[in-house]
Amino acid sequence: MADYQKMYTTMFNAATDALNALDRLDIGRAKELLMQAQLKAEGEYLASGGEET
Numbered sequence: 001m002a003d004y005q006k007m008y009t010t011m012f013n014a015a016t017d018a019l020n021a022l023d024r025l026d027i028g029r030a031k032e033l034l035m036q037a038q039l040k041a042e043g044e045y046l047a048s049g050g051e052e053t
Helices: 004-023 027-047
Strands: none
Touching (some): 004 027
16 A cells, blocks of 8 residues: 655655755755655655555
8 A cells, every 4th residue: 555645755855855955056956856756756656556446
């Protein structure tokens, strides 16, 4: 069963960190943080077996 709370937390924390990076005008770091979180959340989703039926 997918742990959507864990995936949400992963993405929310990355968004917060990315916004902080943007405040520092560090666009590359913001992009990197979001891409890493996206891959992590996707991995968590796939490891859980994907979509429930």
